[in-house]
Amino acid sequence: MANKDVPRRDFLKGAGVAVPLAATALAGGLASCAEETTTAAAPAAAPEPMLTLTATEAAFLSACYDTIIPADDLSPSGTDCGLVTYIDRQLAGAWGGGARMYRSGPFLQTKPEYGYQLPLSPREYFAAGIAATNAWTTKTYGKEFDRLEPTQRAEALTQMEQGKAEFAGIESKIFFDAVLQSAMEGFFADPIYGGNRNKASWRMVGYPGLPATWAAKAEEYRGKKVSIEPQSIADFS
Amino acid sequence: MATKMKSVDAVLVGMGWTGSIMARELTKAGLTVVGLERGANRSPKEDFALPGIRDELKYRLRHQLMLDTATETLTMRHMPNETAAPMRRWGAFPMGDGVGGAGTHWNGVTWRTLPSELVLKTHLTERYGRNAIPADLTIQDFGVTYDELEPHFDRFEKLCGTSGKAGNLKGQFQEGGNPFEGARSDEYPTKPLIMSQAGLIFTEAAKKVGMHPFPTPSSNVSTAYTNPEGQTLGACQYCGHCEYFGCESNSKASPNICLMPVLNADPKFELRANSYVKNLVYDRQAKKVTGVIYINRQTGEEIEQPADMVVLCAYPFNNVSLLLSAGIGVPYDPNSGKGVVGKNFCLQTMSNVQLFVEQEINPFIGTGANPASVDDFQGDNFDHAGLGFFGGGYLYPSMSGGRPIQVRATPPGTPRWGSEWKKATTDWYNHNFAISAHGTSYAWRTNYLDLDPTYKDAIGRPLVRMTFNYSENDRKMSVFLTDRVMEVARAANAKILGNPNPRTGNFDNISGQSSHHTGGAIMGTDPSTSVVNRYLQNWEASNLFVMGGAVFPQNPGYNPTGLLAALAYWSAQAITTQYLKAPGPMMQA
Incomplete structure (x- = not known):
């Protein structure tokens, strides 16, 4: 996706490839997982359908997630791990719609320590943040974010992270934190949510997932490396 | 017009630890009791089952078991002269919800408290002189002593099957326990949990610097245990999903497994879940609370439940809110220091440092309760002369589960994203843990609770306004x-x-x-400085009792559950042995 001539929607084709890999792992093809996770994405079939994200939004988030979690020998890229699917489902669902969030006014401009105070639901906030970022990169680099070169993307995200990117309406640093948080959730959450495909992040760090019990092993494993196949909710269901 | 129910002997508001303890003690004394719970009923078998309960995103990040802030939250501000803003999502802490309350999602750390903490003002005055205590440090005595509470601490530990090692058994020092604790009448019901690698590293290091480490008292029980109520807990599975989660192996003591099965089988008790209490019915002339008004959250119906006795067993914020909206007791004024309701709101003063180590830590093999602690710098266990502050806390290695969305520290200077971040995360995930301090939060003149003038909850009640910042004393x-x-x-x-x-x-x-909140309806021996007397009975309405962390005059440096549960048993004993014989004030103002 570094190639600026590639149309932005093509990220969706690459993303689809991880699905059969995950299916293989769940079916018990465990021995081959290590090689599969590090295999570059092959050309895939159909683009993945989105529940709520527009093509522009999906391309933006794909580019963010691949910068935050680049493909290397430790894991596939954020997009190939399913992070765009993850955030699409989250934003389309109850959380994205503002569930479990107090949404009555007045809406104060107050101390940052008091936390999020905007009237926007997470779905609306991501829409506003993506539009604001694209407007800023267009002004600064002449292009929308997903069309930037990888080094420019990293530079743009760094500017946002440090609060140096001046957005209209929302604060770039806080929006960056929201995108980063969503990346970490999608990367490390149980694969049931659409990210962490093939338990890529759990394999990366050595998190074994959710075995039912360690009581019998708590002493035996103490201070020793535990190398076991990670198991997710789907593996127990 | 509210539908009026048949009167009962006692109505309880909230069915967490204190509600279930009080319900059990009152029904045993022959009373008919209705327990009203704002949230849903929960059964461990259905609601805490594998594999779904091991879901970090759902329970830890999206707060599935917690109070829904869309319906009710707090407003916050640092100082009394500021405009408060609502906590639109949980960030600083969540609040529990549903049957079991915070006792469902806690970590199981079960402390008693230092004898000196219960008589704090007297103790510090005697040791350092009256002038040593700054005017803004509004600390008080609890009005009850450790020796009076000891049998009740013991009862709660036996209810939970708490795992640990005594350090002071009937005045005799015990090797391997906490040398600073008050005298215990008995050992812990179950032996300590298996020490984790982080626990071993901490224990050795603490000994090296002359401190006195011991296994943390834990109600994640080490072996199967049947409590005096006949309820059986399973052995802890070290699953690393404790705080914020329900326990699928029934090894974390909770109201749901330790008491609710007994209550549910008792015809004298009736649980009404999804019942949100909006008001106390207060007869100002008779100085009696004649019942409560609640909303059935499934039908929207408004219902009046009359009762001879009302016990507030909800979280501190809700207990204070009900007192303020009923106009029972004088609201606290932070400028004059007069008034009592809302006074001395406290939190806990936490800090930590991350250690990146050679050893394999296996953070995913963990218990809710941290494996070890040192109490050398707790409360007034060390000389404060010339230090410029009071208070302290216990130190512990914090590692209760390696759930990776949140538990994946990297060394200082590591970027938060990109290939370098991935490499550091991979290198250090299994090689780090934190050592933390769990410190006192001592009452300060400007920290208090009242009702917000602007923001309302889903049924139109004012939100509680929390005015709080870390005080000069607590920062030092x-x-x-x-x-x-x-x-x-x-x-x-x-x-x-x-x-x-x-x-x-x-x-x-x-x-x-x-998530340890205390104060706002504090206990004491003087009605001009406390809301309830030493038996947790309201000074003004003698048939009204208040339970929980709300009654702490300030927060000792311990997780509050052990103390608030012991106080509930203490109050229940006073009610059943004294009050019921001659209902009226148990202490004269």
Whole structure:
């Protein structure tokens, strides 16, 4: 996706490839997982359908997630791990719609320590943040974010992270934190949510997932490396 | 017009630890009891089952078991002259919800408290002189002593099957226990949990610097245990999904498994879940609360439940809110220092440092309760002369599960994303843990609760307004305590140490602070400085009792559950042995 001539929607084709890999792992093809996770994405079939994200939004988030979690020998890229699917489902669902969030006014401009105070639901906030970022990169680099070169993307995200990117309406640093948080959730959450495909992040760090019990092993494993196949909710269901 | 129910002997507002303890004690005394719970009923078998309960995103990040802030939250501000803003999502802490309350999602750390903490003002005055206590440090005595509470601490530990090692058995020092604790009448019901690698590193390092580590008392029980109520807990499975989660192996003591099965089988008790109490019915002339008005959250119906006795067993914020909206007791005024309702709201003063070590930590093999603690710098266990603050806390290695969305520290200077971040995360995930300080939060004149003038909950009641910031006293205490953390950390031969974070900045709703809230309806022996007397009976309405952390005049440096449960048993004993014989004030004002 570094190639600026590639149309932005093509990220969706690459993303689809991880699905059969995950299916293989769940079916018990465990021995081959290590090689599969590090295999570059092959050309895939159909683009993945989105529940709520527009093509522009999906391309933006794909580019963010691949910068935050680049493909290397430790894991596939954020997009190939399913992070765009993850955030699409989250934003389309109850959380994205503002569930479990107090949404009555007045809406104060107050101390940052008091936390999020905007009237926007997470779905609306991501829409506003993506539009604001694209407007800023267009002004600064002449292009929308997903069309930037990888080094420019990293530079743009760094500017946002440090609060140096001046957005209209929302604060770039806080929006960056929201995108980063969503990346970490999608990367490390149980694969049931659409990210962490093939338990890529759990394999990366050595998190074994959710075995039912360690009581019998708590002493035996103490201070020793535990190398076991990670198991997710789907593996127990 | 509310539908009026048949009167009962006692109605309880909230069915967490104190509600279920009080329900059990009152029904045993022959009373008919209705327990009203705002949230849903929960059964461990259905609601805490594998594999779904091991879902970090759902329970830890999206707060599935917690109070829904869309319906009810708090407003916050640092100082009384500011405009408060609502906590639109949980950031600093969540609040529990549903049957079991915070006792469902707690970590199971079960402390008694130091004898000196219960008589704090007297103790500090005697040791350091009256002039040593600053005017804004509005600390008080609890009005009850450790010796009076000892049998009740013991009862709660036996209810939970608490695992631990005594340090002081009937005045005799016990090797391997906490040498600073008050005298215990009995050992812990079950032996300590298996010590984790982080626990071993901490224990060795603490000993090296002359401190006295011991296994943390834990109600994640080490072996199967049947409590005096006939309820059986399973052995802890070290699954690393404790705090914020329900326990699928029934090894974390909770109201749901320790008491609710007995209550549900008792015809004298009726549980009404999804029942949100909006008001106390107060007869100002008779000085009696004649019942409560609640909303059935499934039908929207408004219902009046009359009762001879009302016990507030909800979370501190809700207990204070009900007192304020009923106009029972004089609201606290932070300028004059007069008034009592809402006074002395406290939190907990936390800090830590991350250790990056050679050893394999296996953070995913963990219990809710931290494996070990030292109490050398708790409360007034050390000389405060010339230090410029009071209070302290216990130190512990914090590692209760390696759930990776949140538990994946990297050394200082590591970027938060990109290939370098991935490499550091991979290198250090299994090689780090934190040593933390769990510090006192001592009452300060400007920290209090009242009702917000602007923001309302889903049924139109004012939100509770929390005016709180870390006080000058607690900031100095935190700097001192964090230095002690660093002493242990430096003795642990870590390859890299993180940056310590004493609480010197403002309280915020962005990062986790602490979910231990106390005060607002404090206990004491003088009605001009407390809301309830030493038996947790309201000074004004003698048939009204208040339970929970709300009654603590200030928060000792311990997780509050052990103390608030012991106080519930203490109050229940006074009610059943004294009050019921001659209902009326148990202490004269």
